[in-house]
Structures are given as C-alpha cells and as structure tokens.
Amino acid sequence: MPELPEIETIVAGLNRLVIGKIIDDITWDWAKAFPNDPAVVDATIGRSIVKASRMGKAILIDLDNTTTILIHLKMTGQLVFQEADQEGPFPDKTTRVTLDFTDGSLLYFNDQRKFGWVKILTSTELANNEFLQKLGPDPLSKTFTQALFTQRMSRRKDTSVKAALLDQTVVAGLGNIYCDEALFLAEIMPDRKVRTLSDQDYRKLHRAIRKVLKRSVELGGSTRRNYLNVEGIRGHYLDEAFVYGRTGEPCRVCAQPILKIRVAGRGTHFCKHCQK
DNA sequence: CACTTGACCTGTCCGC
DNA sequence: TGCGGACAGGTCAAGT
Numbered sequence: 001m002p003e004l005p006e007i008e009t010i011v012a013g014l015n016r017l018v019i020g021k022i023i024d025d026i027t028w029d030w031a032k033a034f035p036n037d038p039a040v041v042d043a044t045i046g047r048s049i050v051k052a053s054r055m056g057k058a059i060l061i062d063l064d065n066t067t068t069i070l071i072h073l074k075m076t077g078q079l080v081f082q083e084a085d086q087e088g089p090f091p092d093k094t095t096r097v098t099l100d101f102t103d104g105s106l107l108y109f110n111d112q113r114k115f116g117w118v119k120i121l122t123s124t125e126l127a128n129n130e131f132l133q134k135l136g137p138d139p140l141s142k143t144f145t146q147a148l149f150t151q152r153m154s155r156r157k158d159t160s161v162k163a164a165l166l167d168q169t170v171v172a173g174l175g176n177i178y179c180d181e182a183l184f185l186a187e188i189m190p191d192r193k194v195r196t197l198s199d200q201d202y203r204k205l206h207r208a209i210r211k212v213l214k215r216s217v218e219l220g221g222s223t224r225r226n227y228l229n230v231e232g233i234r235g236h237y238l239d240e241a242f243v244y245g246r247t248g249e250p251c252r253v254c255a256q257p258i259l260k261i262r263v264a265g266r267g268t269h270f271c272k273h274c275q276k
Numbered sequence: 277c278a279c280t281t282g283a284c285c286t287g288t289c290c291g292c
Numbered sequence: 293t294g295c296g297g298a299c300a301g302g303t304c305a306a307g308t
Contacts, residue, residue, distance in 0.1 A: 002301065075302055156279090
C-alpha cells in the first residue's frame with residue numbers, strides 16, 4: 001500500500017486523534033497480524049498513547065510504559081479511527097486488530113491481504129529491530145543529501161534504478177507509485193542500470209524524489225484501491241500523477257502514450273519520449 | 277555480498 | 293455467466 005506520503009498522513013492523523021487515549025481492550029482475528037505474547041498484551045491494557053511517528057513506511061505508536069506499537073501496513077493495510085458515537089463501515093471482514101479505548105472510541109487495523117502486522121515491542125526490542133536499523137535515510141529529512149543518496153545507491157550498481165529505489169536500505173519510504181513518478185520527473189528510464197547514472201541524473205533524481213513526495217503529502221497521499229487515512233478518507237495524488245496508473249493515456253508533458261513494462265518484478269509506468 | 281524470484285493472502289479485472 | 297490467469301501500493305526467504 002502505503003508508501004511514505006500515506007504513512008506520513010496516517011501518523012499526522014494519529015497525533016491529532018488518539019494522543020492520551022487509554023487502551024481498554026485489544027482483539028484480533030488473525031494471529032499473524034498480531035504476533036504478541038499474551039502477557040505483553042495484558043500489560044498493554046490500561047496504557048495510554050503518548051505519540052505517533054514514522055520510520056520509512058513503518059508506524060510507531062509510543063505508549064506511556066516505554067513500549068511501542070510497531071505497525072506495518074504492507075500492501076493493503078489501513079488504520080481507521082472511529083469516535084464512540086460515530087457510525088462507520090468498520091469493523092468489516094478485513095478488520096484484523098481492534099483497539100478499544102476507555103472513552104468508547106476505536107482504532108481499527110484493517111488489511112484485505114493479511115500481509116501487514118501490529119507488534120508490541122519494548123524499547124530494547126525496538127532499538128534492536130533489524131528492519132528499522134537497516135533503513136536508509138528518510139527522503140524528507142535534512143540528512144537526505146545528494147551525496148548520501150549517491151553513496152547509498154552505489155551499493156546497487158548492477159541492478160535497475162527502480163530496484164535500487166525500492167530497496168528500503170537505500171532510501172526509506174519509496175514504493176512502486178513514487179518510484180515511477182520520481183523517475184519520470186528526473187527523466188530517467190526505470191530499467192537503466194544504476195552504474196549508468198551521471199552526476200546530473202543523480203541531481204535530478206534526488207530532487208525529483210523530494211518533490212514528488214512533498215506534493216503527495218500535500219494531497220493526502222494516493223488511493224488506488226485500499227488506502228484510507230485515519231479518518232477513513234482517500235488521498236488525491238493520483239489525480240495529478242504523471243505516469244502511475246496512466247497506461248495508454250497521454251503524457252502530461254509530450255502527449256505520447258504512457259507505457260507499462262515490468263521492472264524489478266513490478267508494473268512500471270513511463271514515457272518513452274520524456275525518459276532516457 | 278548482490279541479484280532475482282517466489283511466497284505470503286484476498287479480491288478484481290480481463291480474455292476466452 | 294463462468295473460469296483461469298495475471299495483477300495489486302511490500303517485504304522476506306530462498307535460490308543462483
């Protein structure tokens with residue numbers, strides 16, 4: 001699902017809606033989505049939510065007992081909040097985990113494809129989490145300099161630019177949509193080998209990544225099928241996407257039809273005329 | 277170590 | 293209308 005802009009939107013929503021709420025109960029219907037020791041779950045009841053944050057595409061919800069609820073939405077996960085007196089479409093058959101708060105409000109973790117998960121971790125377990133430790137720089141942070149980007153990419157010289165961008169240890173937060181969009185803006189063919197990139201290509205790509213992610217955050221992310229923010233609302237980036245999901249439609253720059261191929265095992269959209 | 281592919285799941289869409 | 297296959301916003305474990 002959700003890539004950096006969608007996760008950023010969700011985290012902002014959590015910080016607006018669930019801070020200070022006290023967990024009254026946790027229920028789940030799919031064990032793999034909630035792989036936690038019963039004693040740890042028990043210890044979480046009665047704890048309150050301190051803050052939400054993001055590392056790449058992972059969501060962190062800190063509790064007041066120094067534990068953190070770590071969530072990955074994978075392809076089709078959603079986190080949807082519901083007020084006590086509110087009517088909503090959830091829970092439904094995709095609801096995997098439900099957090100009940102003491103004031104009667106709820107937070108649903110829904111996931112059609114069952115790839116995502118919710119894990120309760122101690123501060124030590126969080127600090128030692130290998131996936132989080134290995135994440136590359138966050139493209140929206142000041143640490144994401146062009147020099148660091150180039151250096152990280154250079155570990156993947158023999159693969160396609162697209163495969164390198166999808167590698168979360170190179171840059172944290174890009175997925176299939178924003179890779180295609182950034183490569184269009186940078187005028188680079190997705191199947192180019194990393195080793196063929198010039199200094200100018202790196203400059204354009206670094207800039208394009210930041211630009212497209214910032215724009216999508218402004219528009220609340222992208223909704224293709226499943227993505228919803230915490231308030232159950234869709235994102236609108238795809239209304240103005242350059243290539244993603246626009247196969248056969250005219251390029252917004254040159255009017256040639258957008259093409260779709262397979263790169264790094266993923267559907268990949270591009271403009272043959274604009275990208276080299 | 278780096279690269280590619282299949283697996284994890286459910287649902288939808290497209291061609292016959 | 294039904295059915296099979298491909299594909300869908302991600303990551304990990306295997307294989308080479």
